[in-house]
Amino acid sequence: MSKRVVITGMGVVSPIGNNLEDFWSNLKNGYNGIDQITLFDTEKFDVKIAGESTINLNDYFDRKELNKLDRFSSFALIAADQAIYQSKLLESDFSKDRVGVIVGSGIGGIGTFETQHKKLLKNPRFVSPFFIPAMISDIAAGQISIKHGFKGLNYSVASACATSNHAFGDAFKMIQSNLADVIITGGAEAAITEMSIAGFSNMKALTKNSDKNSASRPFDKNRDGFVMGEGSGILVLESYEHALNRNADILGEIIGYGATADAFHITSPDHEANGGIKAMLNAISDANLNLDDIRYINAHGTSTPLNDKIETKAIKSIFKDQSKELFVNSTKSMTGHLLGAAGAIEAISTILSINNNYIPPTINYKNHDLECDLNYVPNKGISKNINYGLSNSFGFGGHNSVIIFKGA
Numbered sequence: 406m407s408k409r410v411v412i413t414g415m416g417v418v419s420p421i422g423n424n425l426e427d428f429w430s431n432l433k434n435g436y437n438g439i440d441q442i443t444l445f446d447t448e449k450f451d452v453k454i455a456g457e458s459t460i461n462l463n464d465y466f467d468r469k470e471l472n473k474l475d476r477f478s479s480f481a482l483i484a485a486d487q488a489i490y491q492s493k494l495l496e497s498d499f500s501k502d503r504v505g506v507i508v509g510s511g512i513g514g515i516g517t518f519e520t521q522h523k524k525l526l527k528n529p530r531f532v533s534p535f536f537i538p539a540m541i542s543d544i545a546a547g548q549i550s551i552k553h554g555f556k557g558l559n560y561s562v563a564s565a566c567a568t569s570n571h572a573f574g575d576a577f578k579m580i581q582s583n584l585a586d587v588i589i590t591g592g593a594e595a596a597i598t599e600m601s602i603a604g605f606s607n608m609k610a611l612t613k614n615s616d617k618n619s620a621s622r623p624f625d626k627n628r629d630g631f632v633m634g635e636g637s638g639i640l641v642l643e644s645y646e647h648a649l650n651r652n653a654d655i656l657g658e659i660i661g662y663g664a665t666a667d668a669f670h671i672t673s674p675d676h677e678a679n680g681g682i683k684a685m686l687n688a689i690s691d692a693n694l695n696l697d698d699i700r701y702i703n704a705h706g707t708s709t710p711l712n713d714k715i716e717t718k719a720i721k722s723i724f725k726d727q728s729k730e731l732f733v734n735s736t737k738s739m740t741g742h743l744l745g746a747a748g749a750i751e752a753i754s755t756i757l758s759i760n761n762n763y764i765p766p767t768i769n770y771k772n773h774d775l776e777c778d779l780n781y782v783p784n785k786g787i788s789k790n791i792n793y794g795l796s797n798s799f800g801f802g803g804h805n806s807v808i809i810f811k812g813a
Contacts, residue, residue, distance in 0.1 A: 407581040411648050412657040414494070414641030415753050416487025418480040420456030420634050420740050424487060428750075429757045430476075431739070432765040433786055439617040446595050452606045453615045455491050455597045456634030456741030473535045475514030475547070476595035479748075480637035481545035481611035482552065485589055489553065492641040494587065497651040503586040504555040505579065505664050506546045508593060508639070509562030509572040511745025511800070512588030513542030516598045545593050557585045565800030566705070567664075568592050569638065570808050574662035576642050577808075586647040591749040593637035600632060608672070610709065620768050621742075622704035623735035624713045624781045626772035631707045634741030638749025658758040658811040660793070661692025667803030674711060674799060678719035684805035685795065686725055692809045694793065696724055699731070699809075700787070701764060703755045703796040706735025706781075707742055714776045716797065721779070732789060734782040738768045748798035752808060755794035762790050 415425060420438030421429030433440070438456045447453045462471060462479050471479070485508075489495060494504075517540045524531035538544055543561035550559050558579060562572045569592030576588035605611045612630035621632040648655055665687065667680035672682065689699065705716055713735075721728045736754050743750060752797040758764050763786055770783035794810045 408583065409645035410577050410580045410642055410659050411645050411655045412640050412659070412756060413643055413648050413653040414488035414492030415656060415756065416484035416491070416639045417636065417750055417753050418460055418484050418635035419750050420458055423460045424456060428753070431752050432736060432754055433763060435766045435768045435784065436739060437617060437768060437787065439621055442597060445599050450602060450606065451461050451613045452602050452611050454617050454620055454632060456632060457597060458636050473539060475517040475539045477510055477514060477593045478545045478548055480595060481508050481593035481639065482548055484591065484637040484639040487550045488639040488641045489589065490629045492653060494641060498560050499586065499651065501554050502556045505557035505585040505588040506555055506559045507572045507588055507590045507744055508546040508549060509568035510542045510545060510593050511563060511565045511568050512594065512596045512601065513598055514540035515601050519600050547700045549589055555589065563745070564804040564806070565802055566742070566744050566747055567798045567800035567804035567806040568745035569752065570796065570798040570806030571664060573640065573659060573752060573808050574664055574806060576661045577662050580642060580644050586781050587643040589639060589641055591637065591639035592746040594744045594746040595635045596744055597633050597635050605633065612708065618735070621738050622769040623704070623708045623738050623767055624717070624774065624777040626774035628708045628710060628713060631709055631737070632741035632810060634743040636743055636750060637746050640752065640754050643700050655813050657759065657813055659808060660811050661688040661694065662808035663687030663691060663807040665805045668803065669803050672801045674715045675803070676715065678715045678722060680803060680805045681716060681719040681797070681799060682722050684807045685719065685797070686808050688795065688807040694809070696727060698793055699795050701758065701791045702729060702731055702733045703733045703751050703794060704733050705797040705799045706737055706767070710739060710809065712799065717777045717779055727749055728779060730780060732764050732782055732787065733779045734764055734767045736765060748796065748806065752810065755796045755810050759791050759794050759810060763788050
């Protein structure tokens with residue numbers, strides 16, 4: 406029989422809060438974390454807004470440390486410290502050889518790449534010797550293990566916007582298979598940079614709407630692209646037996662995982678939604694649940710014309726008449742799209758929603774779309790008893806990853 410895998414710690418850095426308390430309070434209240442970009446001069450850019458984290462990295466790292474870290478790794482280290490602290494793991498008697506780290510990123514250290522490229526154009530000798538280890542996507546996992554001495558399995562996942570759910574799924578299966586007792590896992594992203602914004606904008610993925618109060622509007626008829634966000638979400642996962650033996654507080658449980666590929670297009674989702682449908686059904690089957698057990702879905706909900714329509718189509722194809730009874734929200738309406746870290750902060754949102762019997766709203770929803778006709782919890786959250794939450798993440802390349810959570 407497979408081991409149960411529980412959650413004993415959570416940490417978050419995001420555009421709407423840099424700790425669990427602020428994050429949850431702002432989610433409940435429908436706080437908009439989107440505002441003008443301050444990380445670079447947007448004068449020549451069509452895109453002017455994003456979901457920046459307001460965290461001050463100087464409060465956590467000295468100048469010497471920051472010279473060696475990309476912003477995405479800094480976020481991951483901060484979120485991991487929060488999660489590990491909440492788990493009380495370091496106060497316990499445990500084997501560090503049985504603690505792994507799986508932390509992904511969709512893009513990795515693109516900010517570091519851009520900074521060092523400017524130096525390269527002046528003189529190759531100006532490029533920092535820390536350029537490579539700061540930039541590579543696996544370094545967040547490495548930095549967390551180095552800081553805490555965790556010597557179990559250690560690697561990164563990169564599957565665009567599906568990254569964090571793939572990291573959770575890998576960790577879930579590793580613990581079920583007894584390859585680790587504890588895994589620190591999640592995602593981190595810091596892609597509000599000149600090259601990143603220009604690239605996503607020129608491929609018409611980003612909205613050019615500069616009104617922060619209507620730019621990120623998942624499932625709304627007038628949606629026209631996503632808003633970039635940044636941050637990190639980290640979970641401490643461990644076997645139920647390990648958590649029980651050290652008297653850890655259990656915050657929730659992962660009970661199902663599904664992952665598929667569209668095999669359709671490099672950026673567009675399959676128009677028939679086959680990959681998303683199969684990933685959700687695989688997760689529900691893995692969790693040994695019936696369709697009517699699912700009442701809440703934290704949608705991928707990017708605010709792009711295609712994703713929101715096709716995700717709605719996938720949900721309706723699975724749940725049929727029951728789909729009208731579902732509560733489907735997109736917290737990206739508040740945070741923007743954190744790419745590889747999106748699934749991580751949305752996992753935390755899902756767990757908090759289940760444990761607090763409250764579903765946060767999809768804000769900025771004004772105009773009904775006939776092709777997006779589910780209950781998206783528009784503009785105001787709702788108190789609702791829910792036992793399980795299904796969280797979708799779909800990424801460029803046709804990656805689909807779905808996690809099902811159970812409350813404490």
